[in-house]
Amino acid sequence: MDKTLSMILAGSAIFVFSACQVDSDYNLEKLDTKVTILKNAEFPVPDMTPFKLGDYLDLDGYEYIVCDEKGDYQVSFALEPMTATVTLPDLGDQDRIQTNYKPVVYGFDSVPDFLYSQDGQIAPDLSEMEVHVEMDSEIPAEFSIGSTIETLRSGAVQHKYVIDNLPIRQGKNDYWLMEEPTRENGIAVPELGNLLSPFPDALKMSDLTVYCTANQRALVSPGTEYGLTLKASVSSPVCFKADNRFTLSFPIDAKLDLEQVGLKQAILYLDYENTIPLNFSLSAHALDAGGKRLDSIKAETESDIVGGTNGFTSVRLATQGDLRFASMVLELTVSSDSSLAGIHINRDQRIRFYGMHLWLPDGIQIDLDSNQK
Numbered sequence: 001m002d003k004t005l006s007m008i009l010a011g012s013a014i015f016v017f018s019a020c021q022v023d024s025d026y027n028l029e030k031l032d033t034k035v036t037i038l039k040n041a042e043f044p045v046p047d048m049t050p051f052k053l054g055d056y057l058d059l060d061g062y063e064y065i066v067c068d069e070k071g072d073y074q075v076s077f078a079l080e081p082m083t084a085t086v087t088l089p090d091l092g093d094q095d096r097i098q099t100n101y102k103p104v105v106y107g108f109d110s111v112p113d114f115l116y117s118q119d120g121q122i123a124p125d126l127s128e129m130e131v132h133v134e135m136d137s138e139i140p141a142e143f144s145i146g147s148t149i150e151t152l153r154s155g156a157v158q159h160k161y162v163i164d165n166l167p168i169r170q171g172k173n174d175y176w177l178m179e180e181p182t183r184e185n186g187i188a189v190p191e192l193g194n195l196l197s198p199f200p201d202a203l204k205m206s207d208l209t210v211y212c213t214a215n216q217r218a219l220v221s222p223g224t225e226y227g228l229t230l231k232a233s234v235s236s237p238v239c240f241k242a243d244n245r246f247t248l249s250f251p252i253d254a255k256l257d258l259e260q261v262g263l264k265q266a267i268l269y270l271d272y273e274n275t276i277p278l279n280f281s282l283s284a285h286a287l288d289a290g291g292k293r294l295d296s297i298k299a300e301t302e303s304d305i306v307g308g309t310n311g312f313t314s315v316r317l318a319t320q321g322d323l324r325f326a327s328m329v330l331e332l333t334v335s336s337d338s339s340l341a342g343i344h345i346n347r348d349q350r351i352r353f354y355g356m357h358l359w360l361p362d363g364i365q366i367d368l369d370s371n372q373k
Contacts, residue, residue: 127193
């Protein structure tokens, strides 16, 4: 039992005994030896270690996951440059030009559970995906290119995107492939946000086609060899999907030791700071000294914890008999919704519980004669 609580109980007992005067004409056996003390008393509970999102998701240490200057996580990687040589013979009316190229593959040797998850309980939203395409051309004419991007998982193609008719001029050319273009030179690619969902084992740029009209071919010397270099990089901020739902458990590191006293109800008050873009539904359960869950004790919470907010809440513990327990565990059911979708995940986002204290509205009932029975 907590030392402070032990001293208070002992002092209360002494006070009650000293207040009872011995009277030979009075039958002491008829005295009600049950007394209630510490009504409306409050006991502080040590603060819990903050739950930090970056520690839980374990996204650090991967070459294709970076943090920007604000600490936001991003999936970001570049494919090896694709080089090709082009020789323009006299093709007559043919617009397609033959190229020699080698497909480029980017493999993900190791993928964190959060990105690779297939259980549907916790999954990332990478819908702000962008593919940056750079083409350096030595051809003194304007032409168009096409390519195919595929994602592979367990050897099978899970997504395939065909990119056609990107106009290329001599020199450097930049394009941004996006589901909803917001950049200059942005090219709309339907459902590109699904490129890495679910996260693949590899990404492959599998071909390169080149087309040039007769008017532009006239600007090129037939038989001359020209170089082409194609570079591509992929980036997306990491968010939570709107339909995530999973459960976390936090032990309250406090030696409550209330197994030896007869509580009727207790209320745990706590302040919280939640910078994580997730909602938390709070519940609790009590444990005995051996760590066994006491299902006879019911816990009711005052309110849920909304993502990105600060506030306070409480957990009311009650039972049909006496409320006796040794420790407590907070259980958080985590969920996200449309109002939180699209908020970038940051390594420093956290939820913190502090200012915790246990309130005893009915006090503690003690049977002063219990040791004689």
